[in-house]
Amino acid sequence: xxxxxxEKAKQFASFTGADEKTAAKYLTAAxxxxxxxxxxxxxxxxxxxxxxxxxxxxxxxSGDKAKIGKxxxxxxxxxxxxxxxxxxxxxxxxxxxxxxxxxxxxLCQDLxxxxxxxxxxxxxxHLKCENMCEFKRNGWVDGWSKLGCETVEDMKKAVVDMRSExxxxxxxxxxxxxxxxxxxxxxxxxxxxxxxxxxWQLLFSNKYKYIDLWLEFLEDHKNAISxxxxxxxxxxxxxxxxxxxxxxxxxxxxxxxxxxxEFVQENE
Numbered sequence: 001x002x003x004x005x006x007e008k009a010k011q012f013a014s015f016t017g018a019d020e021k022t023a024a025k026y027l028t029a030a031x032x033x034x035x036x037x038x039x040x041x042x043x044x045x046x047x048x049x050x051x052x053x054x055x056x057x058x059x060x061x062s063g064d065k066a067k068i069g070k071x072x073x074x075x076x077x078x079x080x081x082x083x084x085x086x087x088x089x090x091x092x093x094x095x096x097x098x099x100x101x102x103x104x105x106x107l108c109q110d111l112x113x114x115x116x117x118x119x120x121x122x123x124x125x126h127l128k129c130e131n132m133c134e135f136k137r138n139g140w141v142d143g144w145s146k147l148g149c150e151t152v153e154d155m156k157k158a159v160v161d162m163r164s165e166x167x168x169x170x171x172x173x174x175x176x177x178x179x180x181x182x183x184x185x186x187x188x189x190x191x192x193x194x195x196x197x198x199x200w201q202l203l204f205s206n207k208y209k210y211i212d213l214w215l216e217f218l219e220d221h222k223n224a225i226s227x228x229x230x231x232x233x234x235x236x237x238x239x240x241x242x243x244x245x246x247x248x249x250x251x252x253x254x255x256x257x258x259x260x261x262e263f264v265q266e267n268e
Contacts, residue, residue, distance in 0.1 A: 008034050011070060012041075034074075063145040063154070071152070072140045075103035099135040107135075110152050111159050118202050122162040125178050132183065173234065176203060180230045190224035200233075208237045210244075210264060217263045221256065229254045 001009060001024065011034055012023035018041065030037035076099045099107070108115045113123075124132075126147060128139030149155045165171045183199050184191045197215055204211040214233075236257050240247060244265070249258050 005032060008032060011074065012037055063148050063150040065141050065145050067150040068141045068144045069137065071144075072099065072135070072137055075099045075107050075135070077103075097137045099140070101133045104133045104135065111156050113159055116202065118166055119159060119163050121175055121179055121182070121202070122165050123159060124182060125175055126162070129182060131186065169238075176234050177231060179203070180227055188224075190226050191230060192224055193218065193221060196225040196230065204237065209242055210237075213264055213267065214260060217260050226254075229256055232257065 005024075005027070008027055009020050009023040012018065012027060013020055018026075022041075023037075026037040026041050027034070030040060076097070105115070108120070111123075113120060127135055127143035129135055144150075144155065144158075147154075147158045149158050165175070179199055180191060183195050197218055200211065201215060204214075208214075232254055236253060244261055247261050249261070
């Protein structure tokens with residue numbers, strides 16, 4: 001292998017956890033196109049899940065940050081055409097060190113996660129994402145390192161474990177509060193109504209008896225959702241999880257929730 005080919009083999013190995021011999025095999029078959037070779041590798045692994053890989057690295061308690069950083073570069077590179085990306089990274093002229101929309105879509109594909117699943121919020125929280133569809137290098141490296149993940153295979157397993165966090169009440173509350181800042185537009189204090197609806201649907205489908213009525217009720221609501229209303233809605237769903245008996249319109253709840261209770265009583 002020449003110099004550029006050796007570098008691609010190293011990137012392939014870092015990305016997949018495979019050894020250099022396997023990297024050379026897949027890269028040769030793909031005409032030394034890194035993304036195509038990696039895609040084929042993971043397709044083959046999915047087709048043969050029981051096949052053990054002696055070459056796969058075992059992760060320690062903390063993942064190797066250098067390896068995790070290389071994975072960041074690969075997904076970041078999805079944002080640009082390959083030649084332009086190589087030129088920019090070579091001369092270190094990238095304006096923003098982030099993985100954007102294209103890279104996020106590719107990551108979800110590789111992790112076998114639907115971007116509309118609630119587990120993506122758990123992932124975003126672990127990787128310290130501040131905005132939707134944006135992963136910053138520091139959060140990416142620190143987050144995956146703490147999870148002990150160095151390869152995509154490690155990450156796939158970690159995401160499976162993350163699903164259980166949604167069932168833990170304390171952890172769910174943390175994620176719910178995190179979602180408000182994550183989802184709202186930059187420099188805005190409130191959350192756009194349509195965005196709030198989308199995330200409420202994501203977080204409460206099959207969890208809250210009245211979620212469909214809540215979303216229907218909000219269709220006629222014109223204002224944005226304040227942080228106070230967002231948080232108190234969670235408290236409301238926990239206190240009145242199965243019925244609204246005993247609800248008192250005494251000013252303790254936001255007006256929006258008072259109006260919702262009236263809406264439910266009129267429609268039940």
